[in-house]
Amino acid sequence: MRYLFEEYAFDAGRRELHRGADRISVTPKVFDLLDYLIRNRERVVGKDELIDAIWQGRCVSDAAVTTRLNSARCAIGDSGEEQRLIRTLPRRGFRFVGQVRETLAAEGAAAADGGAETPKPALSLPDKPSIAVLPFANLCPDPAQDYFADGMVEEIISGLSRSKSLFVIARHSTLAYKGRAIDVKQIGQELGVRYVLEGSVRKAGNRVRIAGQLIDAATGLNLWTDRFDSEIEDLFDLQDRLTSSVIGAISPQLERAEIERARRQPTDNLQAYDYYLRAFASFFKFTEEASIEAIELAKTAREIDPEFARAYALGARCYVLRNVFDWITDEAHERSEAARLARRAVELDRNDPSVLAMAGHALAQVLGEVEEGESHLTRAIKLDPNLVIARHWSGWGQLWLGRGDAAVEQFSIALRLNPLHPHGSCNAQTGLAYAYFLAGRNEDALSCAASAVSLIPIFPPAQFILAACHAALGHVEEARRICADAIKLSPNKRIANYTSRMRRPQDAEKLTQALRVAGMPE
Structure with missing residues (x-):
């Protein structure tokens, strides 16, 4: 991934910083600091988080952080006094505030003058109509209503995705273009799509306009333009009208059944829906x-509407996140809650692919019920082949069930559906690393793990499979260094956390042996 700002080009994959045609030399830690701040530019990064990410939790003085921060500013023509690109927020942390444009890094590409290189086409068009829905502009007087505009886009993408005749890019990749001047032709090239939908949301009082x-x-030609007004109580009908109009404009020959499949109302209660959108944003x-x-907001949504299936599923998904990142404080309680919420979500709506995907992943990841979880994920993909979260999590399910080739297929599809989002790409690359490792393709596994x-x-x-790959290749010292750093960040993780879901004993044993060499606790 390349990040372009002002006259600079920051290439994360090649670990290079350019100003125009000139390469700027920076130390590894300064590069990592810039990388982390740019990737997390939508929020303030606390000092402790920065230390954990860049120094892996080692004891680092404030002076050392300040020195690296000043070096990072100097590398991109900024300063502590000006803070044009990297801003310090007293007692809160740091934030990269420059306007950034993301592009896929072309192999062997050099930075163009001014860092405004036009990326070359990187992705071919699918064999069916393809579309990317860009973030809608929030025209509400209150900027805090961004979550509402983002939620509208999520629902429109969800509706379009259910048309099996369309290929729909995931929301997280289109978020890369939020708040930027847009060259639609370039977006089509970078995402590999034929059509782009852009728009705006205005919410004032009891009225909504999309x-x-x-x-x-x-070609850059405008194929269709429209606006939809309604009372807030008719919001879901408004979303359906827009979604149906887009499908009809893209491919008039699509059967009416495809348009009807896109029409789903997650809840009748707008207040519950608003809390759900807030939980989703958190x-x-x-x-x-x-x-x-997010857990508390989803709980409030359920209390308002006890039959809101997605609010239950999102609650379960929150416990997955806490499980993966070692944030669990009461394992028995969190496992019980994840199971309760996931199964209740499926009971309430067995035909919502998002519900099935979130619930299925929770059952497989947190409870270890891989077969049950994978059955829900398989159905989610059947209902919505464009649902990237289902592709990601089905990849993990297939991996744990010992179906390596099927796992690689799902992770590869996920990368194509969501090519620009760091978290999504990291998850898919990590999954590929595990699949290749278990197949004995250690060099390929190492490459994917390093990318993740x-x-x-x-x-x-990602950290632990990277350590395992180095161990398998005989790089014992490097494996132990990486594993030790990972344990500092996730001190409660044990080998069984990564092997207990594996149904083939030989897979569990192969990973166990490598992690033992790397020094991971049993």
């Missing part, structure tokens, strides 16, 4: 504190 325009990314902050906030760690340095599954 405006949209559908553009042919190959979940994707990917912090321990925000995960607790470069995307999200604090993702425990």
